[in-house]
Amino acid sequence: MGLIYKEVELIGIKGQRSIRALFDTGASESFVRRDIAEEITSLIKLSEPKTFEAPVGKIQTQLAIIPDIALNGHRLFWTLIVVDGLTEEAILGADFFQRWKIRLEPETENIMWDVQALKLKLI
Numbered sequence: 674m675g676l677i678y679k680e681v682e683l684i685g686i687k688g689q690r691s692i693r694a695l696f697d698t699g700a701s702e703s704f705v706r707r708d709i710a711e712e713i714t715s716l717i718k719l720s721e722p723k724t725f726e727a728p729v730g731k732i733q734t735q736l737a738i739i740p741d742i743a744l745n746g747h748r749l750f751w752t753l754i755v756v757d758g759l760t761e762e763a764i765l766g767a768d769f770f771q772r773w774k775i776r777l778e779p780e781t782e783n784i785m786w787d788v789q790a791l792k793l794k795l796i
Contacts, residue, residue, distance in 0.1 A: 677782050682743035683763070685714025689743075692762040696777055696784065700766030705753040709762055710738045716755055723754070732756055742769075745784065747791055749773050 677696040682689055683705070690713055702725065710716060715738075722735040736755035741748045742765075751769050769775065774790035777783075 677777055677779065677784075679744065679784065681763070681765075683709065683713050684741040684743060684748070685738065687713050687715070689713060694763040694765050695761045696770075697764050697766055698770065698777060700764050701768065703751060703753050703764060703766045703769045704756050704759055704761075705738065705740075705763045706759040706761070707736070707755050707757045710736070710753070710755045714738050714740055725754070749791075 678693050679696060680691055681694045682691050690709060692709060716736045717738060719735045719737055722733050724731050724733045734754055734756055737752050738755060739750060739752050741750050743749075749769075751765075751772070753763065770777070772790075774787040776785045778785060
């Protein structure tokens, strides 16, 4: 049992790119490295800088993107916080798992989800 990485496709208004994303239940938010973000879509400036705690210390950013994330034949959209020099290409965190009802099986490194969560609903 170790870290779970999966190949996903990030799709934005400028294009798309296959990346190796870390699926991290310990990350409260989802992140993408700035060079990848700029390649696929336009960056969104947040209303004010946000500071995140990381193993290497505090990280501050004021940028985000909202790409589609192609995973296992499904296109999901999500907000990714843009970070300069992120060690991973992207980190998909607990916020992403909760919204799309994704569960990780560390023993098999499989990703499970409730297919009902894939239906977009306006309530």
